[in-house]
Amino acid sequence: MADPKGFMTTPRREWPRRPIEERVRDWREVYVPGGLPPIIAKQADRCMNCGVPFCHQACPLGNLIPDWNDLVSREDWRAASDRLHATNNFPEFTGRLCPAPCEAGCVLAINQPAVTIKNVECAIADRAWEEGFVPPQPPEWLSGRSVAVIGSGPTGLAAAQQLTRAGHTVVVYERDDRLGGLMRYGIPEFKMEKHHLERRLEQMRAEGTKFRTSVVVGQDVGAAELRTRHDAVVIATGATAWRELPVPGRELSGIHQAMEYLPAANRVCEGDFEDSPLSAAGRHVVIIGGGDTGADCLGTAIRQGAASVTQLDIYPQPGTERDEETEPWPTYPKVYRLSPAHEEAGALRMAPAADADARLFAASTFRFTGDAEGRVREVHLMEVDAQRRPLPGTERALRADLVLLALGFSGPSQEDGLIAQLGLELTPRGTLARDRSFATNVPGVFAAGDAARGQSLIVWAIAEGRAVAAAVDHYLTGAPSRLPSPIGPDDRPLRV
Incomplete structure (x- = not known):
């Protein structure tokens, strides 16, 4: 490691995000352009180059993380790119989309914030493209198969x-x-x-x-x-094959699968439509499902100009710290995380009936009701306990013109x-x-x-x-x- 005391002297800093009021008005990535290179070498210095690097084990790709952290801290970008691409075909994808189980397995994360492995990976991948370190690699000969x-x-x-x-x-x-x-x-x-x-x-x-x-x-x-x-x-x-929600009222119009809603929004960005046929503009949206797909629907609805958006998660709100009894290091813990979409929803007060980040935890949907024309108008839910059993007397209804099912596959x-x-x-x-x-x-x-x-x-x-x-x-x-x-x-x- 280039700086043997880096993990003690340098605090964790992540890729800064653009101001919320700015980024929700467009579809560009949420991060500040050029905000990563000025900080990334010092962040790579935080890697301890462990004798047994559990970040290797936490990532199924077997990424050579301490190797390319050291190379980035020394600003040897070509060698860092070679190490990175030796195990990962598409690091610019994983650097943006992966929830980083490698960081949960970082030895530093035992008692400090983990190394920003995901950000380092993204910085290497982007620099590799800028510098031309990833040319096509056609085969020297063909097998005939x-x-x-x-x-x-x-x-x-x-x-x-x-x-x-x-x-x-x-x-x-x-x-x-x-x-x-x-x-x-x-x-x-x-x-x-x-x-x-x-x-x-x-x-x-x-x-x-x-x-x-x-x-x-x-x-x-x-x-x-x-x-x-x-x-x-x-x-x-x-x-x-998406999962369904077989409850009364499911047949009402205005209830759609997330993978019906998200592709339509992406096609607008591709230029296929001027406006999405399933736009959330001016509508009261309820998203059922607390995972990443639900968060993607949340950020999309905000950018489309929804009147309100509430996300329902059937699981209880997790704590901010790892539960060492049930999810000890180096496993990937279920802790409270604030995605850019949840950050936006909280700052813009998109869900007045929900918590600060637009999520209602420990909430289970048991019925939809609609108007005389057969359009959904309310989502009826109940609180549930840790075993997802309904709690009597906790029924409530949320206004909904558009319901999105993000229940997985x-x-x-x-x-x-x-x-x-x-x-x-x-x-x-x-x-x-x-x-x-x-x-x-x-x-x-x-x-x-x-x-x-x-x-x-x-x-x-x-x-x-x-x-x-x-x-x-x-x-x-x-x-x-x-x-x-x-x-x-x-x-x-x-x-x-």
Whole structure:
């Protein structure tokens, strides 16, 4: 480490955010442009270069975090970029979108604020693009084998890039009209501007990866036919079967899934619409679900000019400190976190019936009511205890013109016919079954990402893409793959 006393002399400082009144009037990223480089070298100095760096273990990618922290503190950006890209295909994505389990595993976090690992990662990735440290890496030779990758989210893109660089001909099939999966139409622009995605896609095209958009495998092209076209198939379609809320009044108009609402807003930013057909402008919005998707809906509704926004979380409000009994270091703790969207909602007083950050904790929805035209007008809820059991006498109603369900996903969708046409086996959870080599029950067909693992973090998605690429490379060549395989299909995050 460049400064052996950095963790004692330098306080934690994060990438500063733009003023709330300014950023809610546009869709650009919430951070101050240029606000990271002046502080990042000193922040990297806080890394203790531990003898046993648990940040490695907390991140499924196995990022070489102490290595590139040291290089950033010495301002050796090219070497830092090399170390970073050795384990992560898309660090500019993870540096913006990952909740940073690596920071929860930072040894410094035992009794001090963790190193700002996520910010350092983002700074390296952005500097690498500015300095031209990440040129395309086309293969020196072609294997003569072809691979179909179904899905262009982080898993599919990581698998495709790894296999292309290994010399295989890769074709990525995407059902939407643009590439990127949830990074394109699920993640709002204020969390990650899409030029970061476009830049990586251009790199992949230059390396030789081929893309086919607006192709629904199972409908536009038969799954069995696709299997005969290619020597191997990787299914990376994600977990797109959203969870429902089967309560009275669900049939009322004005109640939508988050993944109906967010893509429409993203299409406005793409220039497809002038205004979203599901705009929250002037409406009283209730978001059901306390996770990141709900927060994305919150920030989007604020920018669309909602009259009010309230987010319901069925879990009790967590504390501000780690519970050492149930979530000891280095596990990722459930603590109170204030996202940029919650910060905005609190400052703008967007939810007068809720707490300061627009969230109502320990709240369960049991009924919707509407007007004579069948439009939703109220959300009826009750408080629940720690076991999510309703507490009698706590009923209340919230005004609602627009209700958004952000309840997560149960597994891959089966509506397109892909699973049935190939005869793929499923697990009891509804995800794609696979063996220890990521292979399904159909020879030559592999499954990776949320479609097989279940809904997870972007770092796990990229790690799955890298690992399945190594498995496919071994299948195609019959020899041990030189591609890295950071995780196995049964690996899980650190838990008690």
